[in-house]
Amino acid sequence: MLIVLIMPIVQIILFGFAITTEVRNAKVAVFDPSCDIETQRIKQRIDASSYFTIAQNLTDYNQINDVFKKGKINIVVVFSKDFANNLLHTGDAAIQIVADGSEPNQASTQVGYLSQIFASYQQELLEQYHVPFRIVPNTKMLYNPQRKDAYNFVPGVMGIIMILICAMMTSIAIVREKELGTMEILLASPIKPIYIIFAKMIPYMVLSLVNLTTILLLSIFVLGVPPGNLFWLVIISILFIFLSLSLGLLISTLVSTQAAAMLSSAMGLLVPTLLLSGIIFPIESMPVILQDISVIVPARWYITAIRKLMIQGVDVQYVLKEFAILSIFAVILMTVSLKKFKIRLM
Amino acid sequence: MRQDVIYTEELTKKFGDFVAVDHLSFNVQEGEIFGFLGANGAGKTTAMRMLCGLSHPTSGKGFVAGFDIFRQSEQVKKNIGYMSQKFSLYEDLKVWENLRFFGGIYGMKSNQIKEKTESLLLKLGFQNERNALVKSLPLGWKQKLAFSLSIFHEPKIVFLDEPTGGVDPVTRRQFWELIYDAADRGITVFVTTHYMDEAEYCDRLSIMVDGKIKALDSPTNLKSQYQAQNMDEVFQQLARKATRKDS
Amino acid sequence: MAIVSVQNLNMHYGNIQALHDVSFDVDEGEIYGIIGPDGAGKTTIFRILTTLILADSGNAIVDHLDVFKDYKKIRSLIGYMPGRFSLYQDLTVEENLKFFATVFNTTINENYYLIEDIYKQIEPFKKRRAGRLSGGMKQKLALSCALIHKPKVLFLDEPTTGVDPVSRREFWEMLKKLKRQGISILVSTPYMDEASLCDRIALIKDGIFMKIDTPDNIIKSYSETLLSVKGDGMHKMLKDLKGCPFVKSAFSFGDSFHVTIEKDSSSDQLNTYLVQQGHENIIIKSIPATIEDSFMLLANNK
Helix, strand or coil: CHHHHHHHHHHHHHHHHHCCCCCCCEEEEEECCCCCHHHHHHHHHHHHCCCEEEEEEECCCCHHHHHHHHCCCCEEEEECCCHHHHHHHHCEEEEEEEEECCCHHHHHHHHHHHHHHHHHHHHHHHHHHCCCCEEEEEEEEECCCCCCCHHHHHHHHHHHHHHHHHHHHHHHHHHHHHHHCHHHHHHCCCCCHHHHHHHHHHHHHHHHHHHHHHHHHHHHHHCCCCCCCHHHHHHHHHHHHHHHHHHHHHHHHHCCCHHHHHHHHHHHHHHHHHHHCCCCCCHHHCCHHHHHHHCCCHHHHHHHHHHHHHHHCCCHHHHHHHHHHHHHHHHHHHHHHHHHCCCCCC | CCCEEEEEEEEEEEECCEEEEEEECCEEECCCEEEEEECCCCCHHHHHHHHCCCCCCCEEEEEECCEECCCCHHHHHHCEEEECCCCCCCCCCEHHHHHHHHHHHCCCCHHHHHHHHHHHHHHHCCHHHCCCEHHHCCHHHHHHHHHHHHCCCCCCEEEEECCCCCCCHHHHHHHHHHHHHHHHCCCEEEEECCCHHHHCCCCEEEEEECCEEEEEECHHHHHHHCCCCCHHHHHHHHHHCCCCCCC | CEEEEEEEEEEEECCEEEEEEEEEEEECCCEEEEECCCCCCHHHHHHHHCCCCCCCEEEEEECCEECCCCHHHHHHHEEEECCCCCCCCCCEHHHHHHHHHHHCCCCCCCCHHHHHHHHHHHHHHCCCEHHHCCHHHHHHHHHHHHHCCCCCEEEEECCCCCCCHHHHHHHHHHHHHHHHCCCEEEEEECCHHHHHHCCEEEEEECCEEEEEECHHHHHHCCCCCEEEEECCCHHHHHHHHHHCCCEEEEEEECCEEEEEECCCCCHHHHHHHHHHCCCCCCEEEECCCCHHHHHHHHHHHC
């Protein structure tokens, strides 16, 4: 009952204040071979803006790929050599923005804001010196040069499908037996309860694998999303499937009607996944408290890993953290659910 | 000459090719206790639903409480009472709340409801239970309450669908005493049951087999017609001949 | 030798005490009936014996195995038909049977002889989905599935509830045949007339076993003088009977009333009284009690 009254309030607060597609505190890495007074000023303005923080200073252009892969940097600004000189003498200086194309929406926004910063600095110079200096950034979208939107939603869709099929459907299937009364007969028979669990999970695991294949095939061949590191992509997906099945099993031990199973899966899994896993709204832009909550949303780690593996095409060592976290989740959930699965009616 | 509270002529219901109710023609008089018997699958429930205005006949005519069940089903519903095996009470409401709710549905005025609530609680001996949640009442009490609710608005006829299933023998009889009371007040009672001894309490009864009425008379007449000691034997003789055996 | 043995079973749900100190034994090869209305505690007993729930206190042994410790072994040697239809509605008759055969590590053919008579009646519908069967057919299917592995004990919880008298009778014929095959059967029912078809019965009300014995003995031990009374004006007669000072109880029983009177009064006195009240064509007979009479007497005396 309270849910019906509180949900709207929570949603308004979340959407109004907390969750936003805006950029906030994006981490910038700078490659500045000039290190002169102009680049200093520009860097100051970037850092001063609420949208950005300068997190790292690169020493080599080739480091860019690496920092993106590590996932700590959102966007890179590259200054040309002799920046100040070029600016004063040719009125034209080269800046390059290298954005992370694996999250095209965010990247575009960040590029936009950075460009604004440059433009307003350009304006400042104009007012000061009355000389039309031009600072026009050249943008490069790494991993996604054509700015395909598909890059955005394919990882998200994969995460959601797994949760839906594995968690929601599995929990409904198990609870249905409870609700209809067939569980009673099964329990009173020599069948080991673990077989009942397997019997419920296996079909959905198979379905999810089929879905995974379909999504990958469509994404790669129809939408043009790069397959990236396919092998590890599949491995981590299987891990996530297993985790979702455990979630489904856990829910089924907690509720006794199909309607409740569906509602719990929707409210408890689907919604947090949609809102907090970074599919739609960037995690970095969330208030700290929500960022902390998103740590326990398993889909967040899966989707982050998928983005890196698929679109950035990284090697597995860059996603070890995600692997570890998902594995721990999976083991804990499966253990708890198995323990809670009742071998009796009450 | 008493009024016909139910009148049907060749009442039929088909589901595709399957004739569930096959040209039923019978009538029930005011103040009668009429038993409507038949094996599972014989068509009883389908027939009752038509008479209650819950389902449209495929063909034939039917009048309940003076209203056409085909064209005036809403009026039919207003003038009948209905109690099913599943009681139709709100388990998480109190006794008096149920009375107020159903009274309101049938268009009773609130002072009328108050009055009748008091007299009903008195009659059933439920004064101390007025604030009890229905789900906390023992089964037999729920049934008596459900029956009383079904006639709360003094309808012309009340339809009872296996009202005494699974209830202990003493409570069953107390229930039938309520039925007798209602009949004495002029309410016609149309009841289906699987308890053959209850069939004997009826003024007249009909037995449906394969969608048709194969027997319709008073229990006494039926027993002599079929040379049976009790209604159970009559029923066995008729039902054994069924071709629509449990399909 | 007792195949089921229950001692001092107690069980409560929330505020309600479902079972009070229940004790009874079922002998091997007998049909044992638990007779009582809804809410009496029958289903609770079944669930405890089939190891599906744990009692608050007390012991229960099935085939020398304890329901708490040896539940796994018990689950392979019992057949269970719960109160409401619990087979797979969207599987066909045939598929349900195959499923349960597999669950019990057997095949349909292995024990087919046991279910043959029952299954023959539903075989024409074997490709129909279980959810589309009529009540009587569902029962037969449920019974077949419970028997498919030749259990030692069959637990049937209200198998005939809501079913018409013809099907009920047929069902009990099937049970008798099973008994001849050596299967012990514990069955519950609210229908008093089915009680006489059991070897022994226990009358239960509100979680208490009022009496355990063979149907015959229970009837013989009926301690009151029972009369059957009928005449003109039955509705009024009931009121008059209840108002009579030496009538102990009067209940409708089909086309007559079953009446018990004080020890020192006679049926002639009753006749006179009824005539005085204006009744005619009075017939009063002395009759033997039925299980239902016994139940009602016990229930009222509680």
